[in-house]
Amino acid sequence: MIQRRGLKRWLLALAALHGVVACAGFLAPYDPAEQDRERPYLPPMKIHLVDRKGVHHLRPFFYAVRLRDGSFDQFEESTGQPLPLQFFMTGARYRLLGLVPTRLHLFGAPTSRIHLLGSDAYGRDQLSRILYGGQISLLAGLLGAGLTLFLGVLVGATAGYYGGWRDGLFMRLAELFAALPWLYLLFALRAFLPLAVSPVRAFFLIILVIGAVGWARPARLVRGVVLSARERDFVRAARGFGATDGYLLRRHILPETSSVILTQAAILVPQFVLAEMTLSFLGLGVPEPVPTWGNLLASLQQYSVLLSYWWMYVPALAIVPFFLGYLGLASTLHQDAGIGKIERTSSWNSW
Amino acid sequence: MEELLKVENLEKHYQGARVPGTKKEVTALRGVSFSICARSTLALVGESGSGKSTLALCIACLERPTSGSIIFRGEEIAARPEEEQRGVRPKIQLVFQDPARSLNPRFSALEIVTEPLLVQGRSNKREREDKARALLAQVGIPQQKALHKADEFSGGQRQRLAIARALALEPKLLILDEALSALDCSVQAQISNLLLELQSLLGLTYLFITHDLAMAGHLADEIAVMEQGKIVELGPVEKVLRSPEQKVTQRLIMATPRLTDAADGLVVA
Amino acid sequence: MRYLLHRLTQAVFLLIGASLLTFLFSTLAPGNYFDEMRLNPQISPETVTALRAQYQLDRPLPVRYARWVRSLLRGEMGFSFSYNTPVAPLLWVRARNTLLLTVFATLFAWALALPLGIWSATTLGRAPDRALSWATAALLVIPDLVLALGLLILAVRSGWFPTGGMASVGFENFSRFQQFRDVASHMELPVIALVLSALPILVRHVRAAVAEVLEAPFLRTAASHGIRRSRLLYRYALRAAANPLISLFGFSVGALLSGSLLVEVVMSWPGLGPLLLEAILARDLYVVIGGVLFSTMFLVLGNFLADLLVYWADPRIRTRTAAQ
Numbered sequence: 001m002i003q004r005r006g007l008k009r010w011l012l013a014l015a016a017l018h019g020v021v022a023c024a025g026f027l028a029p030y031d032p033a034e035q036d037r038e039r040p041y042l043p044p045m046k047i048h049l050v051d052r053k054g055v056h057h058l059r060p061f062f063y064a065v066r067l068r069d070g071s072f073d074q075f076e077e078s079t080g081q082p083l084p085l086q087f088f089m090t091g092a093r094y095r096l097l098g099l100v101p102t103r104l105h106l107f108g109a110p111t112s113r114i115h116l117l118g119s120d121a122y123g124r125d126q127l128s129r130i131l132y133g134g135q136i137s138l139l140a141g142l143l144g145a146g147l148t149l150f151l152g153v154l155v156g157a158t159a160g161y162y163g164g165w166r167d168g169l170f171m172r173l174a175e176l177f178a179a180l181p182w183l184y185l186l187f188a189l190r191a192f193l194p195l196a197v198s199p200v201r202a203f204f205l206i207i208l209v210i211g212a213v214g215w216a217r218p219a220r221l222v223r224g225v226v227l228s229a230r231e232r233d234f235v236r237a238a239r240g241f242g243a244t245d246g247y248l249l250r251r252h253i254l255p256e257t258s259s260v261i262l263t264q265a266a267i268l269v270p271q272f273v274l275a276e277m278t279l280s281f282l283g284l285g286v287p288e289p290v291p292t293w294g295n296l297l298a299s300l301q302q303y304s305v306l307l308s309y310w311w312m313y314v315p316a317l318a319i320v321p322f323f324l325g326y327l328g329l330a331s332t333l334h335q336d337a338g339i340g341k342i343e344r345t346s347s348w349n350s351w
Numbered sequence: 352m353e354e355l356l357k358v359e360n361l362e363k364h365y366q367g368a369r370v371p372g373t374k375k376e377v378t379a380l381r382g383v384s385f386s387i388c389a390r391s392t393l394a395l396v397g398e399s400g401s402g403k404s405t406l407a408l409c410i411a412c413l414e415r416p417t418s419g420s421i422i423f424r425g426e427e428i429a430a431r432p433e434e435e436q437r438g439v440r441p442k443i444q445l446v447f448q449d450p451a452r453s454l455n456p457r458f459s460a461l462e463i464v465t466e467p468l469l470v471q472g473r474s475n476k477r478e479r480e481d482k483a484r485a486l487l488a489q490v491g492i493p494q495q496k497a498l499h500k501a502d503e504f505s506g507g508q509r510q511r512l513a514i515a516r517a518l519a520l521e522p523k524l525l526i527l528d529e530a531l532s533a534l535d536c537s538v539q540a541q542i543s544n545l546l547l548e549l550q551s552l553l554g555l556t557y558l559f560i561t562h563d564l565a566m567a568g569h570l571a572d573e574i575a576v577m578e579q580g581k582i583v584e585l586g587p588v589e590k591v592l593r594s595p596e597q598k599v600t601q602r603l604i605m606a607t608p609r610l611t612d613a614a615d616g617l618v619v620a
Numbered sequence: 621m622r623y624l625l626h627r628l629t630q631a632v633f634l635l636i637g638a639s640l641l642t643f644l645f646s647t648l649a650p651g652n653y654f655d656e657m658r659l660n661p662q663i664s665p666e667t668v669t670a671l672r673a674q675y676q677l678d679r680p681l682p683v684r685y686a687r688w689v690r691s692l693l694r695g696e697m698g699f700s701f702s703y704n705t706p707v708a709p710l711l712w713v714r715a716r717n718t719l720l721l722t723v724f725a726t727l728f729a730w731a732l733a734l735p736l737g738i739w740s741a742t743t744l745g746r747a748p749d750r751a752l753s754w755a756t757a758a759l760l761v762i763p764d765l766v767l768a769l770g771l772l773i774l775a776v777r778s779g780w781f782p783t784g785g786m787a788s789v790g791f792e793n794f795s796r797f798q799q800f801r802d803v804a805s806h807m808e809l810p811v812i813a814l815v816l817s818a819l820p821i822l823v824r825h826v827r828a829a830v831a832e833v834l835e836a837p838f839l840r841t842a843a844s845h846g847i848r849r850s851r852l853l854y855r856y857a858l859r860a861a862a863n864p865l866i867s868l869f870g871f872s873v874g875a876l877l878s879g880s881l882l883v884e885v886v887m888s889w890p891g892l893g894p895l896l897l898e899a900i901l902a903r904d905l906y907v908v909i910g911g912v913l914f915s916t917m918f919l920v921l922g923n924f925l926a927d928l929l930v931y932w933a934d935p936r937i938r939t940r941t942a943a944q
Contacts, residue, residue, distance in 0.1 A: 176637040179923075180916055181878035184896075185641075188912045191900040192645045233453035237513075240411055240445050241467035241520060242437040252455055274763045278882060281765065282897055300769055303784075306776045313773055316766040324761045 010329040017321055021134035025094035028128035029108040032291050034092065036113060036123025039065070041309050042075055044118040044126075051082050059084040064112045073308075083112050118311035121299060130315050133291035137280075138322070140207055140292075141273030145265055147211025148272075149218055153254075153261065156222025161230055161249060170219065178216035185213045186275060190284050199290040206285050210275045218264045222257050229256040259333065266330035270323045277319065293318055355556045356410065356524055357386040361419035361429075363405050379405040380416070381580040387573075389523070392550070392557040394567035394588065396603060397577035403560045406577075407528045410558065411445045412436045424523070441471060441520035448529035450509035454516075456502040460492060463501060463512055467519040486515040490545060507538035511545065518549070526558045531566060543570055564607045568592055576600045627927040631920045638916040639692075642909045643685050688909075697913075698906030702899070707910045710895070715914050717786060718884065718891035721807060722876050722918070725814035729822055729872065732815065737826025742853065744831055752827075756820035764817040764879050768886040771813050781809040784888040810880075810887045817879050818872060825868050833861040862933050870926030874919045881915075 020027065047060045061082040068074040091105040108114065117126040159170040177185070189209045197205065229235065235252050273293075279285035280294025288295065296315035299305045305312055363380040379402045387393045397403050408414040410421055412428065421429040428439050447453035454463055464483040468474065474482075487497060490511040492504075501509060510530060517525055527546070531539045543566065549555060561567055567574055567588065574591045576584040576599060584597045595601045688698060697707040740749045762770075775781040782788065786806050787799075794802060833839065834857055842856055843849075884893030892911050899907035 172637075176634060176641065179634055179874070179919070180638055180641075180912075181874050181881075181919055183878040183881050184912050184915050187881070187896060187900060188642050188908060189645050191903075191908045195901070195903070233447050233449065234455040236413060237445065237447065237453050237516070238466060238470065240413055240440060241470050242440045243470040247470060255457060270763075274765060277763075278765055282885065284900065297765075297769065300773075303776070306773055310773060310777065313769060316769055319763060320761055320766065323763060327757075327761060 006332045007329070010325060010332055014322075014325040014329060017325055018138065021131060021138055022097060024128075024131035024135055025096055025102075026104065027106050028125070028131045029091060029105055029114060030125040030128045031092035031094070032124060032129045032132040033289055034124060034128075036119065038123065039075070040119065040121050040123050041073065042115050042119040042123070043309075044311050045115050046077070047085070047116070048082070052079070057082065057084070061085060062109070062114055083109055083114075085114065086110055117314050118309070120296075120312065126296075126311065126314065129291040129296055130293070130318050133293045133296050133315065134318060136203065136286060136290060137273050137276050137293040137319070140203065140210070140276040140286075141269045141271075143207045144210035144214075144272040144275070145268040147207060148214040148268060149261055149265060151211065151215040152218030152264070153222050153257065155215060156219040157226050157249060157254065157257075159219070160223035160226030161245070161253065167223075171223070174216040174219050176216075177213065178220070182213055183278070186210065186279070187284070189213060190279060195284070196287075199286050202286045203290075206276055206279055209279075210272050214268060214272070218261070218268075221260045221264065225257045225260055226253055229253045263330055263333045266326050266333055270319070270326040273319060273322065353389045354386050355389040355424060356558070357422040358406075358410070359384050359420045359422070361406070361409060361421065362417045363402075363409060363414065364417045379580055380409070380419075382419070383577075383580070383582055385575055385582055385585055387524070387556055387558060389556050390550070390554050391572040392559055392570055394571035394574045395558060395560045395577060396562060396564060396567055396574060397599075398562065398603075400579075401577040402580040403577055404528055407445060407526045407558070407560055410524075411443050411526055412440055413445070441467070442522050443524045443526065444517040444520065444522040445526045445528060446510075446513050446517050446530045449533050450506065450513045451502075451533075453513055454501040454509055456500065459498045459500055460487065460504070460512055461497045464515045464519055467516060471520060483515075483519065486518055487512075489518070489549070490515045506534055507542060510534060510538075510542055514542075514545070514549070518553070521553075522555070524556045524558065526560070528560045529562070530559075532561065532563065539566070546570065562603075564592065564603055576603070624927065624931055627924060631924050634920050635913070635916060639689070639909070639913055640685070642912045643681065643688070688906075697910040700899070700904050700907045702902040702904045702907075707906050710907065711892070711910050711914050714890060714892045714895045715918075717889065718877075718880055718893070718915075719918065720803075721810055721814065721884070721889060721891060722873070722880050724807065725811050725818070725876055725880070726873060728811060729815045729818045729876070730869070733819055733822035733826050736819075737823045738830050738853070738858075740823065740827040741830035741834060744834075749827075752823065756823050759816060759820040764813070764882060765886075767817055768813045768883050771809060771816075772886055775809050782806050783809060786890050806889075810883045810889050813883045813887070814876055814879055817883075818876055821875075822868070822872060826865060829861045829864045829868075830857065833857045836860065859933075863930060866926050866930045866933060869929070870923040873922030873926070877915055877919055877922075 042065055045062050045065065047062055048057075049060055050056055051061070061084040063077040064080055064083060065075045066078040068076045085107050086109065087107050089105055089108045089110065090103040091108050093101065093103050095101050113119075113125070115125050115127065117130065119125055120129070155170050155174070159167040186209060189212065190206075193205055193209065230253060232252075235248055238248055238252060276285055276292065277294035277297070280292045281297045283295075283298065285294050286292045293315050297312070299309075299312050361380050361383040363378070365377040365379060383402070383406060385393070395403050395406065405414065409416045409429065416429050419429070420427050423439065423443065426439075428436065431439070458466070461480065461483055464486050465479045468479045468482065473479065484494060484497060487494065492508060492511055492515065496504070496508075501512065504512065510533075513530075531542055534542060546557070547570065550557060557570070559567065559570055571588050573586065574584075574588045575582050576591070576595075576597060578597075578599045584591060584595065584600050591600065592604060595604055691698065695708060697711065699705075700707050700710060703710060736752060740752045743749045772783060775783045782805055786803055788802055788806075791799060791802060838860075839857060847856075880891065881893035881896065883889070884891040885897055888894070892915060896908065896911040898904075899911065
């Protein structure tokens with residue numbers, strides 16, 4: 001229970017991160033589909049508090065951007081008027097948390113477009129796209145993990161509780177799935193499903209694919225827990241008063257699997273978000289124009305982008321704090337379960 | 352006196368899979384026969400591996416014997432299919448040795464004692480709770496602790512809980528499989544007195560499995576000695592303990608430590 | 621011996637299972653290469669049907685599978701529709717490139733992970749261990765896609781590494797030695813990416829395995845006999861830790877193979893990865909199946925190699941099976 005505090009900290013951090021993404025509509029200055037074809041690939045714009053003359057401004061501001069002399073695709077800050085940011089301004093319509101329609105945004109610029117993280121080939125604001133993209137990617141990861149865990153528990157509990165041919169069959173299958181390189185499996189499955197589908201269908205398709213591939217490991221872990229729980233005396237006792245299999249599973253055995261399931265969830269969610277990113281990056285996932293962290297990186301496959309437009313890499317970094325949070329959570333949960341005793345000092349050095 | 356339980360030629364073989372590393376069959380019970388009269392206590396003693404626990408499981412219908420019959424209140428129960436056994440189960444209840452393992456630590460005391468009633472689909476929630484509270488009182492668990500989780504109780508209290516749970520379905524036969532062995536000496540005395548009280552109060556029959564001969568002498572009317580899956584000696588407790596016939600019985604008696612000479616007259620020559 | 625045979629049969633079953641699985645997945649395809657072709661107005665429907673019959677795609681699944689297995693045993697793996705050549709030679713070339721990458725990455729990763737892990741284990745809780753733990757945690761948190769892309773950008777903007785492909789322009793005119801160096805320099809970036817992605821996990825596991833052995837009573841007894849610490853470490857401790865480490869080795873082969881798919885695509889290394897991707901996008905059925913099977917084969921081989929090593933290293937396995 002000493003780990004409770006550590007656990008709370010990680011959960012809080014993750015909640016905050018997810019909260020930021022959930023409020024994408026509010027935090028993003030623009031609609032992710034809003035284009036500005038005249039000025040593609042704008043670099044990130046800096047926010048200033050002190051202008052060129054050394055005057056302090058109360059409101060943060062930025063300078064408009066214009067083409068550099070002699071170049072047709074390089075931009076720089078213009079020397080015009082400082083353009084102040086406006087906070088809590090009205091902008092594009094969206095639904096807060098998917099429910100409340102509103103037009104309130106945290107910040108924006110009334111006259112010129114502000115791109116804190118630059119813009120892409122169509123002039124769309126990267127910051128907005130990253131925020132909205134996070135919603136899709138994270139949701140795909142969460143739902144995929146949910147599906148996998150559901151399948152894993154189903155298979156593992158059946159195999160562990162009933163044993164016999166069911167156990168043999170499922171565990172052979174699990175061995176097969178676990179032994180194959182999962183990315184290849186993912187691809188193989190994705191390969192044969194329709195490629196050119198609408199973003200919504202693609203989204204659900206990917207969740208299905210990701211979820212269907214990763215069930216083997218959770219299934220094996222759950223099976224182990226169920227096998228040992230089945231032999232516990234209190235289960236026998238309950239059977240002694242005539243409890244049915246369903247009751248035993250529901251009340252006694254499955255609750256024992258909760259810690260395994262939670263730890264697996266903490267490990268699988270980031271992996272599955274990454275899986276979505278990989279698929280979308282390669283063009284096998286959610287297609288344009290819906291932004292996901294994966295397809296936001298797709299432009300990096302072009303040499304010119306790699307060379308000149310480094311800010312197109314930033315969406316890749318968005319997942320890092322989530323990875324940190326989930327892995328931290330997983331390791332805390334793991335330690336809670338009593339594994340990780342290596343951390344105590346060893347006696348090797350006292351010899 | 353009425354015969355409550357009669358066991359005839361019970362045999363139980365386990366396939367090699369149960370024993371790791373070998374493919375051999377293991378015979379746990381070889382032709383066991385005995386009977387218990389209603390309202391009496393039969394003590395079953397023997398060393399580890401003599402088959403006592405297997406016998407308990409078979410009688411409680413948690414294992415199926417390979418052959419032989421178990422006749423309870425005049426009816427054969429060993430050969431019955433599972434669904435029919437469910438009807439008999441309430442009448443024969445088992446109390447395990449280690450209450451830390453036989454009670455789900457996540458359950459509260461009340462949940463533990465109401466569980467058998469819940470599983471058998473008896474009455475409604477209120478009635479179940481009332482009955483459970485009455486049982487808790489009967490075994491000496493204070494009412495304020497009814498909602499505490501099982502792992503918050505001491506060993507002795509947990510065993511009381513286990514007994515209360517076993518009594519919930521109003522059984523006729525209670526099998527106590529080394530039920531006192533995991534407890535401290537003083538606690539053992541308390542619990543054994545509780546058992547005696549309950550027996551006279553509720554008219555229970557006990558099958559008391561133990562390796563502690565002193566306890567057997569204290570609680571039982573008859574004693575059966577098991578060795579390697581067979582009953583080698585059977586008879587009234589005083590006779591067996593005073594003049595044991597079999598070597599194994601003598602060994603067990605000699606091995607029993609005694610601080611004072613038996614206050615209840617169990618002196619072995 | 622029995623142990624090895626058992627492992628071998630397992631490996632074969634795995635291969636069969638993988639091929640079945642991929643074939644089964646292929647039934648999910650509502651459309652295929654020829655449907656796309658049909659959409660092309662320049663190709664007449666009769667041509668499409670004729671081609672389909674030629675490739676036998678109109679036969680039921682079990683028949684197709686049986687034919688495929690038969691041709692597999694002859695060394696053929698079907699036909700690629702988009703490259704218009706048999707699949708097997710196509711795969712072998714690409715596979716060789718992937719193997720090159722994976723083998724070197726595995727070697728380097730282990731060459732780094734072993735000393736680092738051992739160092740960590742022997743200085744448990746102290747500064748070097750803590751620094752290493754932080755470093756591995758930092759690396760772990762960066763997923764391989766992010767790492768690969770990041771390295772690529774770094775390489776492109778700094779010009780330190782050649783990016784893209786396996787050979788420079790004018791490769792044919794290089795001398796043997798120059799060719800060797802050219803390929804090696806092109807390999808640098810992808811190998812670094814693979815090693816960095818695998819390193820943190822390997823280091824952690826080595827550390828855990830060695831640390832556990834260092835706590836073992838038998839080692840303490842040996843120490844009390846006055847044996848020197850370095851000897852203790854290398855002759856006693858490491859041998860005991862060998863078993864879990866060898867299984868880890870087998871596992872690392874699979875992980876690196878999976879990882880190589882992505883790295884090859886990102887860095888344009890002409891291995892199985894980019895081929896698989898192209899084939900998927902082009903719905904080139906047999907190339908996809910062949911590609912998945914090939915990588916499974918490597919995986920199984922890698923694991924079998926690990927099993928061989930375990931058999932050689934751990935005398936208990938030989939005696940245990942002999943006793944049975």
